[in-house]
Amino acid sequence: xxxxxxxxxxxxxxxxxxxxxxxxxxxxxxxxxxxxxxxxxxxxxxxxxxxxxxxxxxxxxxxxxxxxxxxxxxxxxxxxxxxxxxxxxxxxxxxxxxxxxxxxxxxxxxxx
Numbered sequence: 001x002x003x004x005x006x007x008x009x010x011x012x013x014x015x016x017x018x019x020x021x022x023x024x025x026x027x028x029x030x031x032x033x034x035x036x037x038x039x040x041x042x043x044x045x046x047x048x049x050x051x052x053x054x055x056x057x058x059x060x061x062x063x064x065x066x067x068x069x070x071x072x073x074x075x076x077x078x079x080x081x082x083x084x085x086x087x088x089x090x091x092x093x094x095x096x097x098x099x100x101x102x103x104x105x106x107x108x109x110x111x112x
Contacts, residue, residue, distance in 0.1 A: 014062075021066040028070045032077045 021062045
């Protein structure tokens with residue numbers, strides 16, 4: 001009976017750690033996606049940030065894995081924002097250059 005009590009206590013502690021990790025990942029997911037809901041049951045939400053399997057996540061404690069996953073997601077989100085801003089800036093510059101090219105063509109093109 002004592003073994004079961006000890007196992008239950010251990011499982012409760014693991015459950016608390018796992019719930020905390022899920023809450024952190026959910027918060028990171030919502031922040032990264034602008035409040036979008038988590039993916040459906042087809043995707044395991046405990047693995048969505050790491051892209052790994054359960055065997056590889058067992059090597060680290062759950063909270064370290066959650067922190068590392070959150071940092072990785074934040075880095076990816078920041079990099080994606082930077083790339084989108086670069087794209088937007090380049091598109092604007094391209095529009096300006098095209099307008100300048102059209103202006104110069106009209107200036108040099110003979111009109112009779």
